[in-house]
Amino acid sequence: MNILDPQGPIAAANKTILIDSVAIMLAIVVPTIVAILAFAYWFRQSNPRARYLPDFAYSGRIELVVWSIPALTIILLGGVAWIGSHELDPAVRVEGTGSPVRIQAVSLDWKWLFIYPDQRVATVNSLTVPVGAPLEFELTSASVWNVFFIPQLGSMIYTMNGMVTRLNLRADNEGDLRGLSAHFSGDGFPSMMFDVHVISPLDFPNWVANTAKTGAVLDADSYRELERQSVETGRRVYRLDNPRLFEYIATQKIPPAPGPTLTTQSAQSYLGK
């Protein structure tokens, strides 16, 4: 899950900006730290060779320099931030090979539901995507906030009930990655990690076909069962009944999920339940 080992163009661009920004700042931070330690050491009271300048409390030239150095650094970094924010806007489409794959992610308590509306399949805690294709995510939450984050693919984003956020990613190498929620969402939060399988575009249709064959049906009833709080250990797969399920969740046509609430009974006793 090393963010310095990106597996897609977004993560790579995020990382480049991160490294560049650190490099720009290190250029002034390192000399400043050295100067602090050097001045502190040289001007120690016990050093007879250090000159004592009790009245040296103002110098227009030094003032000009000390205001300019951080200002210039920030102008440079501000440019990086401005350009970077626009180029890496999560809502902007990513180029890629093959047709884009639409994925609708719903954070449930405490698991992730991934809906493939075009393929009419859905999975829990396991995301399978073809290598090189643009991945167009729409995200929402069934109850409380979470953050959808695959560190090696880059750019995390919030999931919020009643709202849809957008994220565009691409995976460039076949293999297995992991994702997680990056916003605390209750007792089962640490279990919101999910698998990401990046497979060849040739295998992707097979995977879809297999999933559709083996999966149970995801409709309003099975969704209601799924949205109840639980820590998911298996990797359930579904055939999608209605491709507009995500829209119903995001627009609250399906009301917000009842959880998360406390997981221990003892603590609930004084709640009068």
Add this chain to the structure above:
Amino acid sequence: MLGKLDISAIPIDEPIPLVAGGIVLAIILAVLIWAGVKGYYPYIWREWITSVDHKRIGVMYVLLAMVMLLRGGIDAIMMRAQLAIAFHSDGLFPPQHYNQIFSAHGTIMIFFVGMPFVIGLMNLIVPLQLGVRDVAFPTLNSVGFWLTATGALLVNISLVIGEFARTGWLVFPPLSELTYSPGVGVDYYAWSLEISGIGTLVAGINLVTTVLKLRTRGMTYLRMPMFCWTTLASNLLIIAAFPILTATLTMLILDRYLGFHFFTNEAGGNSMMFMNLIWAWGHPEVYILVLPAFGIFSEVVSTFSSKALFGYRSMVLATMAICIISFMVWLHHFFTMGAGPNVNAVFGIASMIIAVPTGVKIYNWLFTMFGGRIRFDTPMMWAVGFMVTFIIGGLTGVLVAVPPADFLLHNSLFLVAHFHNVIIGAVLFGAFAGYTYWFPKAFGFRLHEGLGKAAFWFTLIGFYVTFVPLYAAGMLGMTRRMQHYDVAEWRPWMIAAGVGTILLTIGVVFQLLQLAVSIRHRDELRDATGDPWDGRSLEWATSSPPPVFNFAVMPNVTGEDAYWTIKSKARQQGLQAREPDYRDIEMPRNSPTGFVCAFFATVMGFALIWHIWWMVILGLVGAFATFVVFAWRDHDEYVIPADEVARIDRANLAERQAAVNAAESPA
């Protein structure tokens, strides 16, 4: 009769909080009995609890902060122990307990350690530096302190009666709404902060008024010590920001108690609004804490370099720039909410702009050291440690202000490491520097040097050993608030951070040891000169501890570094020969208003948390009646006659003269 409260509120199935609570209760009882046996109650009541002396209140604030630092520190130790162990396992604490620990840790460290520590030091020192006899509103000052203590008390009561919030220290909805957090935890959080928030607000009003209206003769704005400037900036921020916190929590309370829908999922509530509001307070809050620390370091670096502060006016400008810009950057706490590139970029750049005046401050401290004659007493060690550590925290801070970089680091342990880097590296180091620097002023004896240095080194090294691994874990994608994990590459970093926590704990033990040893050896560490560090500002012009009226005669200020100027003149022209013209001094009477008011506020807060409505009314009426009684008072001042002032001052001066002579005569 007792609302939601019944015997099941006591978590008998969770031994850790019960045992901890039992030990604390035993200690409190032991202290109370000891004080009773020794007959200290009348003294404590007269001289401390009802005191409206800004010095006493300042000391009590700092004491509160240090006690709560132990509580928050124990939480931290539990968290790091949990994460060192909870690899593929549940570790030491189940989620419902662990989630309370990290929520309480954040809440306590910010509201009941950071805030009282800096407010205490400002209370203690600012009137002395301004050359005045008290703050603008002495009784209000006492009210502010005791309301802060009320908040701290309520948070700690939650340990044994009910539960604390398990939602993180900023109780984000919808998780904190009644639907998803039906327990009393969020209510403990909200009412504690509503009550202590009012305490903080009145402290802010008081200190701003003091700086603006009560300065001694000749103390123009541009002659004020830097600490007074940062106090002004910090308290202006308190006045502007704390009402936002109060209002935001009020909205959450309305949601939870009366079925409103400000932040709910249903009925048109909008949880994103909570994010905006809480950070519109939360970001200035960071500067409320750190600006006073900057002021302390300005005093310390200048004093121990035996030089005036370099670029004083530049520092004033930088302070006020930070004060204003810090209000315009709150959105950088949620770049990943999907606001769009223009909004993100504007707030990212605004956040970076704060680094400019902050950088200027670093350079000005650097050039204050240049050409100095630096004495490395403990406060100066903290200052140098701060400068290096804070630059690194600043670097990582600017890094997460770049939106595309934040897209990888938001909410990660990298972020956790960043804000501990600045809060420990600047606020806590600053508080410790101010504590060792001004301790002799408050009590008349120094703290033990060797133990202070030991505490410094353990804290500094412990800090790096704890938080560098968290930076690394954040780079490996690890996010905050995880109760357990199964990623093998995170494990070594969690163990390393655990080791660092042991070092930090040893640092805290040394601080406690330092205090205990110093009190035992107070006669050897006695400072009779009132000016142990060869200080530059007016707090060193009076005796240590200062008399209740601070200055027998109000000092007359003719330039920056007021006391340094007086000392230089005295050296050149011989010691002052002329006896000053002593007059009667009017001082405010002690008042139990603050304590009684806070007592009723505690009753009311507790009753609100547990829905005990008759008790709410009792508390409210009690607090209001206290206020009415205070408003009806006939005499609020007493007079110290000129003869008495002269007697005290002559005795102090004679003692100082003897100490100075003893120091100057060759042994």
